[in-house]
Amino acid sequence: MIDRSELEKFLIKFRQEMHRFPELSNQEFNTTEKIRNVLEKNGIDCLDTGLKTGLCANIKGDHPGKTIALRADIDALPILEQSGVSYASEYPGVMHACGHDLHTSVLLGAAILLQEQKSNLHGEVKILFQAAEETGVGAKAVLESGSLNEVEAIFGFHNDPSLPVGTLGTKSGALTAAVDRFEIQIKARGAHAAKPHEGRDPMLVIAQIIQAFQPLVSREITPDSHAVVSITQVHSGSTWNVIPEQAMLEGTVRTFSRENRTYIEARIRTILDSLARLHEVEIELLWYGNCPSVFNDERLTTLSLTCAKEVMTETKIVKETAIGEDFAYYQEQIPGSFVMIGSGGPYELHDPRFRVDDAMISQAVDYFVLLAKTYLAPTS
Structure with missing residues (x-):
């Protein structure tokens, strides 16, 4: 014993x-x-x-x-x-x-x-x-x-x-939540900071991506869904007087249903395609699906x-x-x-x-x- x-x-x-x-x-x-x-x-x-x-x-x-x-x-x-x-x-x-x-x-x-x-x-x-x-x-x-x-x-x-x-x-x-990670690569056109009209500013695109992602949870899915969309990294530029050519954002999506998981990924793709056309830049989305709920x-x-x-x-x-x-x-x-x-x-x-x-x-x-x-x- x-x-x-x-x-x-x-x-x-x-x-x-x-x-x-x-x-x-x-x-x-x-x-x-x-x-x-x-x-x-x-x-x-x-x-x-x-x-x-x-x-x-x-x-x-x-x-x-x-x-x-x-x-x-x-x-x-x-x-x-x-x-x-x-x-x-x-x-x-x-x-x-x-x-x-x-x-x-x-x-x-x-x-x-x-x-x-x-x-x-x-x-x-x-x-x-x-x-x-x-x-x-x-x-x-x-x-x-x-x-x-x-x-x-x-x-x-x-x-x-x-x-x-x-x-x-x-x-x-x-x-627990389904976990997905995304990485967004922006290819724009650099310019002198004093002549922004000669470039395509990735900083403006970053700002609009962040704003556009927020309503995905607050306005597009039901309030009891408890989904999360978080941007956790933003990298761009190397000095104070140059508009950079590239930018990168990274973040995570957490959802509790297959429907919301599929919906949010599809909406993110749609948003990024629209912003790429609007700003005449290239945007690549890398989506890393992790564990389900x-x-x-x-x-x-x-x-x-x-x-x-x-x-x-x-x-x-x-x-x-x-x-x-x-x-x-x-x-x-x-x-x-x-x-x-x-x-x-x-x-x-x-x-x-x-x-x-x-x-x-x-x-x-x-x-x-x-x-x-x-x-x-x-x-x-």
Whole structure:
């Protein structure tokens, strides 16, 4: 019988060690081996996925049944840590500023307990430690590997610093946003700043692009759509007395429905084509479609909340959030439910001061163990 107190101490130690040595997306080689070592020491089989980083473990119950997956992400971010914790990153400019070290430790704990209880387990649980979530390509690589071909339902979570420790929040339907990135290249005609009529000023085009994009959200889609269009970079010119030849803008679109995602991209293209003709310049749009919206299955989300009420301090229905999460790719092929579990704050995700409260680990482990056992329990 596993000593729960000792397990909790181990998981906290593992998380803090993982925090000290973070690895960026698709570079999680040491992280993968550390996870593998823990799994194998506990008699848990690791599958051959063919992926260079990340891994998938399999816990096969002693009784036949369905197959589910539990997923955690393992990569870090290119951020210089300013958290002040004693176990801060030893790799300058790389940090677990999104809590993937916490996610990994929680599912390691769940895997260890499920393995211990496999004599009473019906079916199989795949524990997925996914690489490259931050770049939006990790989930697609897992799906392409075929590792989840037999999975009937998939469950995942993200820590939420805005929720107190012990609180689990989720909702059916859209929970996170679809994420798209755009880059706009403007090719105009330079001139002396004293003779603007001899050129085609890209600065004027920039100004009109920024103005034209704002009504996309405020006037063209319904107020309850919660879409976001943000221009985050503008670059042009090199000196004070020359009208430049070129300009670049970059930004992001966040949407919660396929209809709005398609509509906004189409409208951006129309706006840019019109402005190019109006100002007699060339405008090129580079559109980088990223992950879709996490869209929770209603039945599985009801199950998630039911299980959470037994082991968490509080459960709540939360509002959708405009962050991106590549768990959404799994849900395009497999029914799934994704939840947010409070990590205590005070700093938001991707903040260089971000830190989590390790007290949340134990309840989160219990939640996933109960969730897996409940879903797999045979029906009469």
